[in-house]
Amino acid sequence: MKLFGNSGACSACGQSIPASELVMRAQGNVYHLKCFTCSTCRNRLLPGDRFHYINGSLFCEHDRPTALINSHLSSLQANPLIPDQKVC
Numbered sequence: 001m002k003l004f005g006n007s008g009a010c011s012a013c014g015q016s017i018p019a020s021e022l023v024m025r026a027q028g029n030v031y032h033l034k035c036f037t038c039s040t041c042r043n044r045l046l047p048g049d050r051f052h053y054i055n056g057s058l059f060c061e062h063d064r065p066t067a068l069i070n071s072h073l074s075s076l077q078a079n080p081l082i083p084d085q086k087v088c
């Protein structure tokens with residue numbers, strides 16, 4: 001259950017993210033830097049890394065599920081991670 005509907009909550013842990021903190025974005029969701037990890041190997045995904053965002057799960061470049069790739073080839077693209085620096 002998602003309790004937080006606003007964009008200030010981490011999509012992984014559900015905790016709100018302080019405005020001063022860097023976040024990662026994927027498909028409109030925001031994540032703590034520490035929460036932006038591969039669903040398979042649990043490695044942190046860092047700015048500049050390529051990743052796949054599939055059905056709400058994150059995968060690093062090496063762990064993308066091949067079955068899903070075959071069935072949804074057109075929608076799967078690796079995107080560079082860009083930290084979102086909030087400026088007040």
Ligand SMILES: [Zn+2]
Pocket residue numbers: 010011012013014015031032034035
């Ligand atoms: Zn988090």
Ligand SMILES: [Zn+2]
Pocket residue numbers: 038039040041042043059060061062063
């Ligand atoms: Zn991985």
